[in-house]
Amino acid sequence: EDNWENEAFCLKVLCEDEKGWHVCETLFTIKMNENMKSMIKGCSAYLARMYAILRQSAVTLNCFDGPVGFKFTSWVDQHALDNVNFLDSYLALRTKLVEDEKAAKFLSQLHRCHLPTGKVYWLCNKHSSGPRITHLSTEVTTRNEVGRVYYEEDVKLKEVLGHSDVYKQKKKAKSPSAGIVLPK
Known part of the structure; x- marks a missing residue:
């Protein structure tokens, strides 16, 4: 059956290295239920934009393949029209993950870093250990x-x-x- 709600889901984080973004190793598996579906709906503006960018990249995601993946991304795109505030959408997802104790190891893969160029990026352990890179606080703030x-x-x-x-x-x-x- 082509029902995306019965599929296994996971979240991945991306290192924003200046030489090219890449997916970090550890995944965060989530179980689909009504609360999770509601959370995904609330984060749909952020997810839709990220999916649009990632479709044009070398990053491969299961939700880009087959009819089930197409139905899921279409559902996200549809709900993104109802929730157009990108920042609120991003903060909702990030806050939900920070509050989940099981996500601590998953989130610790990235560090908020100030680069010598003045830019602030989220980098993995390998890319955040470079010279003149400063680790910044990762505290979450509200709107x-x-x-x-x-x-x-x-x-x-x-x-x-x-x-x-x-x-x-x-x-x-x-x-x-x-x-x-x-x-x-």
Whole structure:
């Protein structure tokens, strides 16, 4: 039968290495039930976008093969139209995983890293151990906390900037874009 709800499911995480993303080794197996189906529905905006990207990559997923996989991804795509907020969708999935004690080993495969280029990526153990790569906090925040300072390094940077005369002057200075008048 082509019923995707009877299939075995797993989640995979991707290392965002600059030389190319790759799937990490450990999978997180999930059992489909009404709660899980509801959670997937709530995360459908994120999943649909990731599936669209991964279809164009070398990453192979079972949900891209056969009629059952097609029905599942079509179901996700359909529900993504109802839940268009990508960030909320991502945070819902991430929060659900962080709250699940069984997912700890699975999630520990990735580290939130600040690269020498200034970019912040999620990297596996191998790629996060490079020179001049800084491991950052992986604390989860909620939508209501957006705009607040979350990480210890952010607090320290704010303290240092608060004592800088140059920073204070630049903050008080009029923005150069304030005088620009756009045509109507």
